[in-house]
Every structure is written in structure tokens, then in C-alpha cells.
């Protein structure tokens with residue numbers, strides 16, 4: 613089976629990608645330092661697959677340890693690089709940690725891939741690179757804007773690094789950059805899902821924890837935006853759909869179908885939903901009435917962003933399949949499993 617290294621493979625998106633890779637016939641190999649994930653996620657993956665998955669407990673920024681993995685695992689044919697810190701607010705408080713980890717681990721990975729002759733990379737980027745877009749929906753040609761956080765800047769820097777490395781005369785690495793929108797939901801088995809450590813930054817885990825009584829109330833950050841109901845608009849994509857996009861991207865690279873050494877794709881549903889629509893949809897699918905407070909805007913929030921998902925559909929043949937309602941239902945099922 614074709615071996616694919618998944619850095620951050622015990623994380624929220626990484627764990628779902630490991631499952632989809634294995635079920636598509638690949639041999640995933642997990643690298644994770646568990647700085648922002650839990651070993652229980654690996655147990656959940658193995659329970660879904662019914663088999664063990666090779667795991668290396670190392671930091672991607674540790675070149676010697678990473679070299680050792682490439683040597684031990686021998687015939688790695690591609691890498692999906694998820695490992696990164698991803699909390700916008702935290703990045704403002706800890707910029708050095710974000711640059712060191714998010715940028716440093718990519719630099720180390722590219723160096724070791726070059727030494728090992730591994731040529732295929734899928735990189736976890738983010739719609740954050742668009743900043744506050746002038747027009748919606750955003751396409752891959754929409755100019756990136758100055759990021760509003762160190763986290764967003766690390767994603768922009770990583771994309772630039774990939775482009776520069778790919779432009780070097782001796783470069784052999786082909787990369788697909790996937791710009792995620794807002795991942796939500798959990799695997800239908802409820803054996804893996806989002807495990808926010810501490811108080812959740814993101815909307816959906818905060819909603820499910822409020823519904824579960826862990827949080828006293830949900831605050832909607834701003835209802836005076838220029839949107840249909842005044843709350844922010846985002847493109848909420850089910851995490852399994854997002855994981856499947858990575859399998860398609862890896863296969864495209866392995867089949868040498870990429871039209872350029874770097875290809876970029878938005879990975880979203882192509883639809884926008886407001887925060888209040890998410891809240892109301894959750895209440896409908898869960899039967900739980902949320903304690904909601906309409907609060908002030910959160911600094912740094914983009915008023916509205918959602919994807920033009922045409923390119924992924926036309927070039928990758930990828931299209932999301934899961935509705936907002938079904939995504940939220942899977943989040944609620946996962947939260948209820950956690951409570952047990």
C-alpha cells in the first residue's frame with residue numbers, strides 16, 4: 613500500500629484524514645507530538661479502522677527525529693502536513709511560538725523531504741490568507757490581504773515558502789495547497805471529533821458545550837454587521853468532506869496530474885451561513901434550546917467570507933456532500949459521546 617505521512621495526524625482534521633486515507637487504500641503513518649491533540653484520537657482512529665496505525669511521537673520541527681521517521685518508514689510517497697497551532701487569539705498572545713512551530717516545522721519538513729527524495733506534499737492552508745475580502749465568494753485568484761493575526765501570517769508565509777522552494781532549480785517537490793474554510797462536525801461513528809483543550813475558540817464546539825451544560829451561555833460576537841441578520845458569515849465544511857479532499861489531492865500528486873509544481877484550491881461548501889443561522893440550525897437538529905447572549909464584535913473577525921468552490925469541483929472533481937444540519941448533528945452526537 614502507498615505510504616503517506618500525516619503530520620498532526622492525531623489532530624481534529626488530521627485524524628479524519630488518516631481514516632479516509634486508510635479507507636481509500638493508503639497506508640497512513642501518523643506523526644504527532646500531542647501538544648494540541650490527545651492519544652485517545654489514535655485509539656478512535658484504530659477503532660474505526662479495526663487496525664493499528666503506525667505512530668511516531670515526535671515534533672516536526674525536530675529534524676533529526678523527522679529524518680529518523682523517513683528512514684524507518686522507508687518508502688513514504690507523500691506527506692500531508694497538518695501539524696500547526698491554529699488559534700487566532702492565542703497567536704496574538706504567543707506570536708513567537710506560532711512562527712517557530714508553524715513556519716519552523718514546514719521548513720524542517722521541506723528540508724527532510726528533499727533529502728529523502730519525497731516529492732509529494734499536501735499543505736494545510738486556510739481562508740484566513742484572504743483577510744477581509746473585497747468581493748464574495750473568494751476564488752483562488754482573490755488577492756490575499758494582510759493577515760489579521762500572527763496565525764494568519766504564518767499560513768501566508770508558509771504558502772510563500774512553498775512557492776519559493778518550488779521555484780528553485782533543483783526542486784523536485786510538487787505541492788497542493790488546500791485553503792480550508794471552517795471545519796465542523798465529527799466522524800459518523802463519534803469515535804473521533806474535535807477535542808478543544810480548554811475553552812473553545814471556535815463557534816461550533818462552544819455551541820455543543822453550551823448545549824451540554826459545560827458552558828453557561830453562548831455569546832454571539834456581533835449582530836451589527838452588514839449581513840442578513842447582522843451576524844458574521846462563514847463557510848462551514850464538514851470535517852469528513854474536508855478529509856476526503858486530502859485523499860483526492862494526494863492521488864492527484866501521485867498520478868502526476870498536477871499542472872504545476874504548486875496548485876492551490878479552496879476547500880469549502882461554496883455557501884455562507886451566519887452565526888445565528890448556525891445557532892438556529894443546531895437548535896433544530898439537536899432539540900436543545902441554547903442560552904444565547906448577543907454580544908459585541910470580536911476584534912479581528914472578518915465580517916463575511918465563503919468559498920467559490922468551483923476550481924476544486926472542476927479540477928479535482930471534489931464537492932462537499934454534507935449539509936450544515938447534518939454537520940451540526942454529528943457535532944452534537946460527538947459532544948454527547950464525550951459527556952459519557
Ligand code: WQD
Pocket residue numbers: 698699700738739740792793794795813814815816818830831832833834844845846887910913
Ligand atoms: C466563527 C464565527 C465568530 C465563537 C478561525 C480561524 C480559521 C480556522 C477556524 C484554523 C465568527 C463567531 C465564535 C463564539 C461567536 N482555524 N463566534 N461566538 O474565526 O471564522 O476561523 O477558526 O484553521 O483559520 O481563523 O472561526 O469558529 O472562531 O468563529 O459568535 O463563541 O463565529 O465571531 O464570526 P473563525 P470561529
